[in-house]
Amino acid sequence: MMSDSHSDGTQPDMKQWVLEPETEYRFELDPDTSLAIKLAHGQAEVFGAELAEGKTYLFGTECRAAVFTWQGCTLEITGRPSTEYVSEETPMAAYANVHIAFEQMRVRALRVVHGSPASDDDANANAEPPRVLVLGPENSGKTTVCKILTNYTVRAGQNWSPVLVNVDPSEGGWAVPGAISAAPIRSPIATASPANPLGSAATSAPTALSSNALIPLSYWYGHSETKRNPVLLDRLIRNLGENIRQRDDDDLEARVSGLIVDTPSSFASSSGSAPDNRHTLIKACVDAFRINVILVVGHEKLTVEMQRLFGNRFTVVKIPKSGGVVELDHGYRERVHKYQLHTYMYGQKIDPPPGITSAIVGGEAVADLVLSPSSCVIKFGDLTIYRIGAENMAPSSALPIGAARMLSEMQPVLVDPASSSSGLLNSILALLAPFNPDESERYDEEILDLTVVGFLVVTSIDAPNRKMTILAPNQGSLVGKTALVGSFDWQE
Numbered sequence: 001m002m003s004d005s006h007s008d009g010t011q012p013d014m015k016q017w018v019l020e021p022e023t024e025y026r027f028e029l030d031p032d033t034s035l036a037i038k039l040a041h042g043q044a045e046v047f048g049a050e051l052a053e054g055k056t057y058l059f060g061t062e063c064r065a066a067v068f069t070w071q072g073c074t075l076e077i078t079g080r081p082s083t084e085y086v087s088e089e090t091p092m093a094a095y096a097n098v099h100i101a102f103e104q105m106r107v108r109a110l111r112v113v114h115g116s117p118a119s120d121d122d123a124n125a126n127a128e129p130p131r132v133l134v135l136g137p138e139n140s141g142k143t144t145v146c147k148i149l150t151n152y153t154v155r156a157g158q159n160w161s162p163v164l165v166n167v168d169p170s171e172g173g174w175a176v177p178g179a180i181s182a183a184p185i186r187s188p189i190a191t192a193s194p195a196n197p198l199g200s201a202a203t204s205a206p207t208a209l210s211s212n213a214l215i216p217l218s219y220w221y222g223h224s225e226t227k228r229n230p231v232l233l234d235r236l237i238r239n240l241g242e243n244i245r246q247r248d249d250d251d252l253e254a255r256v257s258g259l260i261v262d263t264p265s266s267f268a269s270s271s272g273s274a275p276d277n278r279h280t281l282i283k284a285c286v287d288a289f290r291i292n293v294i295l296v297v298g299h300e301k302l303t304v305e306m307q308r309l310f311g312n313r314f315t316v317v318k319i320p321k322s323g324g325v326v327e328l329d330h331g332y333r334e335r336v337h338k339y340q341l342h343t344y345m346y347g348q349k350i351d352p353p354p355g356i357t358s359a360i361v362g363g364e365a366v367a368d369l370v371l372s373p374s375s376c377v378i379k380f381g382d383l384t385i386y387r388i389g390a391e392n393m394a395p396s397s398a399l400p401i402g403a404a405r406m407l408s409e410m411q412p413v414l415v416d417p418a419s420s421s422s423g424l425l426n427s428i429l430a431l432l433a434p435f436n437p438d439e440s441e442r443y444d445e446e447i448l449d450l451t452v453v454g455f456l457v458v459t460s461i462d463a464p465n466r467k468m469t470i471l472a473p474n475q476g477s478l479v480g481k482t483a484l485v486g487s488f489d490w491q492e
């Protein structure tokens with residue numbers, strides 16, 4: 001039920017919505033518009049993150065989302081979404097059941113860590129926490145399912161810190177598009193803008209600013225499409241898995257929170273890459289993250305395929321797709337990449353709709369989310385830049401017959417900024433962690449296994465003077481550092 005309420009004349013666009021239990025208010029925003037939502041009474045959540053009564057939350061940058069209520073609520077909504085409606089059909093009950101099953105697995109795993117006597121059905125073999133791979137076609141709501149399940153886990157009051165893993169390089173996660181990453185989640189992930197689909201991270205903002213700041217671990221793949229270099233993606237997935245395993249070995253209590261892996265839709269699509277390739281990356285995830293549950297979002301055929309492949313080792317479950325998931329077209333996805341980079345450099349800024357004076361964005365005060373990046377001029381020699389995969393450099397038609405195959409997809413190729421074909425102008429660079437200082441520990445392909453410490457953009461190149469201008473969210477010398485370039489560009 002909806003009613004206009006602008007009798008006070010201050011908020012002409014404010015409407016009140018009364019939601020029945022187990023329904024949700026869905027909205028879509030146009031570019032350059034925002035929406036303010038206040039929970040006036042009752043209980044409500046956005047993709048599993050609860051709203052506090054009386055606080056006003058801002059949404060912007062073409063956000064598409066829903067406010068769901070288990071018990072019913074009244075919302076005061078200010079702004080003009082391009083689409084808004086209430087739906088009584090949601091898959092939330094099914095998702096909550098999945099969450100309850102996972103919660104039981106965590107509790108059982110914790111009991112074993114504490115050495116409590118196992119009950120009859122608590123065979124040790126079953127006492128593993130859920131390590132979940134979420135698969136599904138394009139626009140099935142995979143990321144949203146991951147967010148809901150993660151948020152329910154951290155809200156369970158058991159101090160869980162599940163690791164959320166994003167192996168979808170087109171999504172950006174906490175970093176920028178092109179990266180894959182993982183972060184332990186300790187407080188609910190807010191939704192405010194597609195620029196921060198998994199909540200805001202501490203990679204660019206000083207940690208002190210953001211109370212919900214996450215410290216993700218990232219690797220740079222550099223492209224949005226998984227088929228561009230599946231061999232490299234496979235290796236990076238295994239690197240992420242190896243890192244998480246080390247944490248798990250060091251911290252058994254953290255391990256029992258389990259993990260949730262969001263995947264790209266190409267893992268599920270039957271067009272494009274050959275099925276074998278597709279399964280290669282699914283298998284890489286299953287091995288790397290020691291997956292013991294696969295959730296398939298609304299896709300019968302894939303569920304059967306996965307049951308055939310893994311059904312004898314662990315559970316494969318199909319879960320319903322939400323009717324609220326919005327089809328995101330190519331143009332929208334391109335704009336989101338721009339928003340993500342802009343947010344990485346400048347922080348999150350959403351101007352409230354007219355009439356709203358005090359509001360928060362994803363749990364943070366608006367002013368705390370603004371950053372000022374620094375632009376600096378460096379010498380070509382200061383930074384060493386590589387591109388991974390020699391084949392990306394030249395079309396195979398330009399190479400002698402057979403040569404393309406000899407060039408490895410994993411080979412680091414030095415990029416010369418002085419060359420007019422370097423492709424560096426406006427490129428995004430991933431700044432890498434230092435090589436191992438111990439010479440005896442160094443190895444040929446080490447560069448593939450280095451994590452990312454930050455991202456930069458080359459904003460101008462002055463070849464005659466052998467200098468270039470770099471934009472970065474924070475100052476710091478780049479001398480002697482190594483960076484990787486991929487296929488992402490950004491211009492303001």
Ligand SMILES: Nc1ncnc2c1ncn2[C@@H]1O[C@H](COP(=O)(O)OP(=O)(O)OP(=O)(O)O)[C@@H](O)[C@H]1O
Pocket residue numbers: 026027063064065066136137138139140141142143144145194263264265322323324325326327328
């Ligand atoms: N119940 C809902 N109501 C309104 N919008 C929703 C709902 N569920 C998801 N969305 C929105 O739909 C869009 C697509 O959802 P999501 O990103 O979860 O899908 P995906 O399957 O991960 O996408 P991709 O194709 O990029 O892999 C997002 O903008 C999300 O916020």
